[in-house]
Structures are given as structure tokens and as C-alpha cells.
Amino acid sequence: MGRPRTPLLDRRRIGAAALRLADEKGTLSIPALAKALGVAPSALYHHVSGRDEIISLMRQELALTTGGGEDWSQPWEQALESWARSYLSTFAAHPGAVPLLATAPLTEPFMHAMYEKVAELLLTAGFAESEIMPLITALESFILGSALDLVAPPVMLSDVARETAPHLSAVLDRTATGQSRAAYAFDLGLRALLTGFRDLLT
Template identity: 35%
Template structure:
């Protein structure tokens, strides 16, 4: 029997092509017609795997969440060496931001919350469970999870440095404290990553101080 010209469709192949298209051209380019053309198939064949475009988009963004490392929250096999929640929070936040920065066009959709997405729910469960197991009261663990999401998504949603033009004349006369602002854009990655690390350290250090004031694992 002759082999098919195109590989058989699968959910993974569709999701991979959709993600590549969204990364390259943005969500506006992600239509079933365009995706079918990229895959070399007819449009209706996609619906055998995803009933709606929203279902496909859910799968794409959940695939991105699946790139986030959660291993730092896995319980230790030794009771004498429990998970260090502060170090876990630092590592997880960095991995989360890296996944978002790699797929910037999907950040607004990801920010809507986990919904029914398996990887997103697994992430929420790991972080919340890790904090509670470390002794944080459930109410505090919930707030910390929300706080970290706000911070990580905010840092990935846009670039502070890229918001400044590279024209010295714009800042030379009326803005005396912005004499080097024209240099920010070319140092975008260094500045944006440095700002993230500065904020992340401040957040976790503040939480550590709060944690030290807890009366015990059942407090609150």
C-alpha cells in the first residue's frame, strides 16, 4: 500500500503546528483554514480532533503550561529534608516566566486562568500543595499563588525597556533624569530580566519574613 503523502493527523501534530503559527504570526493568524493549509489537510479533518477553535486554543495554551518545570515541588523522599518552599518558589517562577516569554502571543490567553486545562490545574495543585505542606495556611497559600501569577504574567506581558525610543533628543531637554533612556531599548533583555530577578527576590524575601512570624502550621 502506498504511504500517505502527509503524516496522519494527531492531536499532538495539530497542537504543534498551531503553536508554531501563533508564535510566528500571533493569535490573529490562527484560523482553522490557515492551520489546515499548514498541515496539508482539509479543514473539516481538524474537527475530528478538536470540536471548536476554542478547544484547540485551550490545548495549545495548556501545552505551553506543560513546559513549566514543577519538579521543585515534588515531596522529598526524606522526611528530614522537606521541600524548601522559598527555593521552590524562585525556581518555579523563573521556569514559568521562561515559558511565557518563549510564547508571548499566548500570554493574554494564559492569564485567564486554568479553567479545565489539565497542565494548568496540575501546576496550581503543585504550587498550592507545596506551600501548604511547607506550613503555610491555606488562605495564605492561595494568596501567594495569586501574587506570583500577577508578578510573573506582568513581567512577561511587555517590556519596560522596549518602551523607550533610541533617540537621545527626545529626553535631552525636558527630562533631565532620563539622559540615558535612549540606551534602554538595546539593553532590553538585561534590564527586563534584571527587573524580574529584583522583584522576585524582594517578593520571596518578604514572604520569608512573613513565614517566620507564623505561629505554626495550623495558624490562620
């Protein structure tokens, strides 16, 4: 897993600083990261080969500071739900990093080990091999989108005119606001997805 001549601390510092930068700026550039770390960009290249490796270090930092401890021996629906919830809380803590983390190839053995668990869970549950990665991907897309929604304002639709939007107004009158808005949408969507997944088994 990497370049043993580099002390772990430095690679951890790079990953942690890159996460902070992505959180603040919603983006990542080598010059900005070097500046945040107080080094020259060339010094950064002594530790990482480039952008993909930095994203990898960000994932490693997330894995070290959160997650793990899933009980994969539960029934698949419970195990998948608990994985989804821990995934959501990890990403909701770093919404600015979501687009980066979602679009960089997953080459890390510790990420493969996590997907191995999910793949085994869904194979054992009886899902078709060809459907398992698409199902995982669909669930992840829902989680990543929900992580962005969790940091959106408590009220997303405002100043709705009752005369021109009567149905929407009626619905909004009965819609939770505050932090529970996004959490309830996640709960309902997760339940719907799992129901739909279960339907594929029959």
C-alpha cells in the first residue's frame, strides 16, 4: 500500500489537508494544497504521484477517522442499511469532497476490502452477479446526493405562491422543515431503494 520510504504521518497530513481544502473550496489543486501545507508544489510531488493519489489519501483519512465495525452477518437488508448510514455520515461531514471522491478510480486495497464485504453480502442474498455492482453504484449515488442535500438549507423551496402553485403549497404545508427534512428524505428513499432491491430477488 504505497511508498514505504514516506513516513505515514506525512501522507496522513496530506490526506487530512486535502480533505479540509475540498471542504472549504469544493475543489482541489496541487498549488493550493501545497500552500495549505506550507510547502512548495515540488515538495508535494516527493510524496504523491499526483491528483489521484491525493484523492486516495483523502479516502484513507476518511477510512481512518470513521467507518468500519459493520456487522456483515446481519440479514442483507439490515447490513446494507447500516453500511449506507455510516457511508452517509462520512460523506455528509465532507460535502465539498463528494464530487472528487465520487469520480476518482478506486484502486485502494482497503476500499476493495469494503466492496468485497458488500459483494459477498449481496451474492449470498441471491442477487444476480451482473446486477450487484449496478445496485451498489445506485445506492452510492443516492448516498452521495443525499450527503449534498444534508448540507443544503433546511428550507429549500421558499416564496412559493399559493395561487400559481396550489398543489406544491399544499404539500409544503405538510412537509417537515429543519434538519429532519433531509434526514427524512434519506430514510424514505433508502427504504424505497431496499424495497426495490428486494423485488429483484423474487
